[in-house]
Amino acid sequence: MSEPMSAGKFQQVLVGAGLTVVGVGEWRTHNRNHKGPWGPVNGVMVHHTASRGSAATVRICRDGYAALPGPLCHGVxxxxxxxHLVGYGRTNHAGGGDGDVLAAVIAEKALPPDNEHDVDGNRHFYGFECENLGDGDDPWPEVQLDAIARAAAAICRQHGWTERSVxxxxxxxxxxxxxxxxxxxAMRERVRAHLK
Known part of the structure; x- marks a missing residue:
């Protein structure tokens, strides 16, 4: 359990992990903090976007849409x-989830099945949306998988977490x-290798 990094520190640790980091607009202050607290943070959550095209994907994740206002993550x-950093603070990425899963992430233990919808995840997780159609056919380039692992590992290292927090x-x-x-x-194994 940790206080969130500052926006500047967040960017710094990602760049320090060897990542190409692109700030999009006023990302440091683009958030949903008026809807509830941001933090304490407990882990990193990985998503796919179900979209095609980098520019359109970044725009959607920054701006959101009528039913779900942006930002939809911290980084795309x-x-x-x-x-691509699109927001910082509370973002609309995790939604409600399972309190038993959160407890396991905090304890860095094996995850139980997610069968409840009783905790606000937007408060507790850094979120990365990853460009992919999510149809099982759209490929994941190695450079993208490595970037996901590097980003997650950089955050874990900063907070003193293991790969079980991803x-x-x-x-x-x-x-x-x-x-x-x-x-x-497999992604947690990649994160673990970077944390070594």
Missing amino acids: ITKDGHV IGHREWQPGKIDPVGFTMA
């Missing part, structure tokens, strides 16, 4: 492995399927 990781949306909220196309167990 596009197919080329670039991390989860997929599908592990948090009943009914969610993302990310599709790789397993979170």
Whole structure:
């Protein structure tokens, strides 16, 4: 359990992980903090966007849409492995999820099945939306998978967390399927390797 990094520190740790980081507009102050608290933070959540085209994906994740205002994450990781920062603070990415999963993330233990919808995840997780259709056919380039792992590991290192603090949306909220196309167990192994 930690206080969130400042926006500047967040950017710094991502750049320090060897990532290409692109700030989009006034990302440092673009958030949903008026809807509730941001923090304490407990982990990193990975999503797929179910969209195609980097520019359109970044725009959607920054601005949101009528039913779900943006920002929809903190960073968008596009197919080329670039991390586009679209918001900082509370963002609309995690939604409600399972309190038992949150407890396991905090304890850094194996995750239980997500079968409840009783905790506000937007308060507790850094979120990365990753450009992919999520249909099981759209490929995940190695440079993108590596960027996801590097970004998650950089945040974990800063907060003193292990790879067990990195989860997929599908592990948090009943009914969610993302990310599709790789397993979170494999992604956590990548994160662990970077943390070494």
